[in-house]
Amino acid sequence: MLKLENINTFYGNIHALKNVDIEIRQGEIITLIGANGAGKSTTLMSICGVVPPRSGKIVFEDEDITQTPTDVIVSRGIIQVPEGRRIFPALTVRENLDMGAFLRKDKEKIKMDIEYVFELFPILADRRNQVGGTLSGGEQQMLAISRALMASPRLLLLDEPSLGLAPIIVQQIFSIIKKINEEQKTTIFLVEQNANLALKTAHRGYVMETGRITQADTTKALLANDKIRDAYLGV
Ligand SMILES: Nc1ncnc2c1ncn2[C@@H]1O[C@H](COP(=O)(O)OP(=O)(O)O)[C@@H](O)[C@H]1O
Ligand SMILES: [Mg+2]
Structure with missing residues (x-):
C-alpha cells in the first residue's frame, strides 16, 4: 500500500532520515519505534509531504507521491493524528x-x-x-x-498516541487502535516510544536509531530479540 524507498530528509543541514526503507501492506498495523529524536515524526512528515524528502521515493497505492502537496495526499486517504x-x-x-x-x-x-x-x-x-x-x-x-x-482514512498515521497519558488510558486507546484495524480494515502506521505496547499491538515493526532503520521484523520476533529487549523494553 505504501512504500518508502531510500528516503533522505533534511532540515537545512540536519540529515534527519538516512536511506529509510519502509513497506506497509493493506490491512496491517505497522509500528515504528525509536528513542526521542530518532526521526519518527519526520518519517510521518515526509509521508504527508510536510517535509518532503530530498531523495528517494514514496509510493502510495502504485502512485508516486514523493513531491505531492499535503492536501492532495490527505484527499487520497492518508490521515495523520499528530503528536500532542x-x-x-x-x-x-x-x-x-x-x-x-x-x-x-x-x-x-x-x-x-x-x-x-x-x-x-x-x-x-x-x-x-x-x-x-x-x-x-x-x-x-x-x-x-x-x-x-x-x-x-485508508491509511491512518498515529504519532505517539501514548505520550503523556496514564497507563490505563494508554491500554484502552491501544486496544481501540487494534479494534479499528480489525473492524474497519484500516491500515495503521503507529509511531511510538512506548515500544512494549506498540510491539504488542502491531503485526510488524521497524526500529529507528538516529535517522536509520536498524531492525525490521515481525513484532513477535522483535519482542523476542535480546537487543530490542535491552534497549527498548527494559527487560
Ligand atoms: N523543525 C525542525 N528543524 C530542525 N530540526 C528538526 C526539526 N524537527 C526535528 N528536527 C530534528 O530531526 C531529528 C528527528 O526528529 P523527530 O523526527 O522529531 O524525532 P522523533 O519523532 O523520533 O522524536 C532530531 O534530531 C530533531 O532535533
Ligand atoms: Mg516525534
Missing part, C-alpha cells in the same frame, strides 16, 4: 468531529461514522457538546483519533 493531539480547543467534540469530515460529501456514511466513533469512545458521546479544551488528555487523544476516523 492537536484538536480544536474552542470547538465542541461534535464540531471537532465535523471538521474531520470536512472534505466528504457522503452524508449518510458520515452519520454512520459518527455513530461508530461514539460507540468506540462512549465518553465522547457523553461530552459531545463540551468544548475540546476542557477534556482530559486521554479524552483529547480519543477525540484526535476520532476526528481522523471521520476523514475515512
Whole structure:
C-alpha cells in the first residue's frame, strides 16, 4: 500500500532520515519505534509531504507521491493524528468531529461514522457538546483519533498516541487502535516510544536509531530479540 524507498530528509543541514526503507501492506498495523529524536515524526512528515524528502521515493497505492502537496495526499486517504493531539480547543467534540469530515460529501456514511466513533469512545458521546479544551488528555487523544476516523482514512498515521497519558488510558486507546484495524480494515502506521505496547499491538515493526532503520521484523520476533529487549523494553 505504501512504500518508502531510500528516503533522505533534511532540515537545512540536519540529515534527519538516512536511506529509510519502509513497506506497509493493506490491512496491517505497522509500528515504528525509536528513542526521542530518532526521526519518527519526520518519517510521518515526509509521508504527508510536510517535509518532503530530498531523495528517494514514496509510493502510495502504485502512485508516486514523493513531491505531492499535503492536501492532495490527505484527499487520497492518508490521515495523520499528530503528536500532542492537536484538536480544536474552542470547538465542541461534535464540531471537532465535523471538521474531520470536512472534505466528504457522503452524508449518510458520515452519520454512520459518527455513530461508530461514539460507540468506540462512549465518553465522547457523553461530552459531545463540551468544548475540546476542557477534556482530559486521554479524552483529547480519543477525540484526535476520532476526528481522523471521520476523514475515512485508508491509511491512518498515529504519532505517539501514548505520550503523556496514564497507563490505563494508554491500554484502552491501544486496544481501540487494534479494534479499528480489525473492524474497519484500516491500515495503521503507529509511531511510538512506548515500544512494549506498540510491539504488542502491531503485526510488524521497524526500529529507528538516529535517522536509520536498524531492525525490521515481525513484532513477535522483535519482542523476542535480546537487543530490542535491552534497549527498548527494559527487560
Ligand atoms: N523543525 C525542525 N528543524 C530542525 N530540526 C528538526 C526539526 N524537527 C526535528 N528536527 C530534528 O530531526 C531529528 C528527528 O526528529 P523527530 O523526527 O522529531 O524525532 P522523533 O519523532 O523520533 O522524536 C532530531 O534530531 C530533531 O532535533
Ligand atoms: Mg516525534
